[in-house]
Amino acid sequence: MKKFLSRINRRDALTLLVLVGIFAFFFIMLETGAASNQFKNMIIPMSYYILLAISLNLMVGVLGELSLGHAGFMSVGAYTGCFLSVMLVEKFPELPMYVYLPVAMLCGGLMAALFGVLIGIPALRVKGDYLAIVTLAFCEIIKTVIINLEFLGGAIGFDTDSIVPDRNKALTLLPYAAFAVIVSAILIMNLVRSKHGRAIMAVRDNRIAAEACGINVNFYKVAVFGIAAFFAGIAGVLYGHNDVLLKSANFDFNMSIEILVMVVLGGMGSNMLGSVIAAVVMTALPEMLRDFSDYRMLIYSVMLIVIMLFTSAPALAGIRERLSLGFIKESLQKKMAKKAEKKKAGKEEEK
């Protein structure tokens, strides 16, 4: 056990623990019927937003490339997966969900990954703000193309009601969501802590030095586009199965920005815990502020600004440090050491 623990990064272990905790909480709330309708409706969105935030963090925080196309990759996954599910359910009405949903997720993810690679290759030529614009344009193009595809429902939307017939969707989908999100998070964190993850971070920190170290920068950039898109695609499949009608207009600029805000608020970089928490909070906040009706968006925006300032303002670095886990641990250790010393001193006096 100890050997096993020493083999995983502590921060990743904590992230994993939090994820398992979140999903265990969801299960208990649903099973015991303690969940309000409002909360029930938030559970699956929280799950796919966690996955979206983690995968975008791989792109923005680990590779260091600003992408506003995540909603686009998500929609590719959503439409591919849902189309497949609808087909399968139509052809084989007896087919259980645990067969077609995983197949849909995998195919949705793979299709999104293919798009990721296809966008990634031309996007190699641009950086920073320009890349953001290119990915944004891609997102809009996908949206427009799908609206004009009759077999995907066109402007009316793609009817996905048949694929998750259960009325209590949250409980039906939760095991799949939990499995998909936790496994994806493990895979992404494993990648980051490997030789390849280090190469990706090297590209972020100093592209020229990375090249001089023999790293094929273009390869890694395209690979990350593909990998991040893959997981966004899986999140899209979850999204599609949770709704009764898939409308491509929903996968717009706003959605990409929302995911990006989660990543930024959570603190970009190799630690995924921030993205997880930010995704949960940011999905819950607008819902919880519904009671304030008119002021909802105002309060939401103000809170975002406050959080943003708190997480990044240099003037508040001291406070942040005090609140960080490392600091708490250190101060605890100091206290323990002091106690031990006192004990020692006491014993010596006794002698």
Add this chain to the structure above:
Amino acid sequence: MSERKTVMSVNGTEMFSPPSNILIPTRDEGKKPVLDVRGLGIDFGGLRAVDEFTITVSPTEISGLIGPNGAGKTTVFNLLTNVYKPTRGAILLDGHPTAGKSVAQVNRMGIARTFQNIRLFDQMTVLDNVRVGMSNNIRCNFAESFLRLPGYFKAEKRSRERALELLSIFHMESEAYTLAGNLPYGAQRRLEIIRALATEPKVLLLDEPAAGMNPSETHALMESIRQIRDQFGIAIVLIEHDMNLVMGVCEGIAVLNFGKVIAKGTPDQIKNNEAVIEAYLGRQEKKEA
């Protein structure tokens, strides 16, 4: 061109015409040069930044490239590593031309470098900086990484041990887990050297490795450079302004001014070369040098 047949590490100018193989370290006698650069040149617009740059470096030689600021020294390194595409000339590494290769490919062929303006992976630990250098020497594919198969743990363990070993050259093991960006200046320069070494090069290019170091640090660096050459059996080319270091550690020196090699020779020959003294002191009346 005939004089290169005698295995000379640094070709003399007409001024000295050194006896055939006086400059070659005796241990490299009879060995083919690891780096053979012929007539290298590059123009930036109208500026001939480097012109007719020709040197050969034997397999375990330490050579120096000196010259006033803006002479084109860093540009030579950028040419050798294919950061710039040469306008003229050719580079042979172990007999293989590097033309048309990418920067990463040239590194894999065996040329590693450090940078005059330090380029570390600031947000990564010292250990991981070195491990990035080892990327092409550790086997671990994507499946092993994603799924943490046994190959992953083997690769991680081996790379950690090897990286710590390399860090011990400069006694930096204790700093393995600090962020590279938080290291003091001198340590950052040393880390760059280790990271370059981690790529297992045949030729190591050091661009002003002692810049910003105090005299005792510089002295220690000099010892380390020799130690690295002995331990790894590689060739080292260094750009440096600290003449104590250059004269103390280099076996052959080439002097660059306005993109042209104005002198080549042993440290003693260079010290007494009029053209070199002029280039450094910038005497006006003898500008033709």
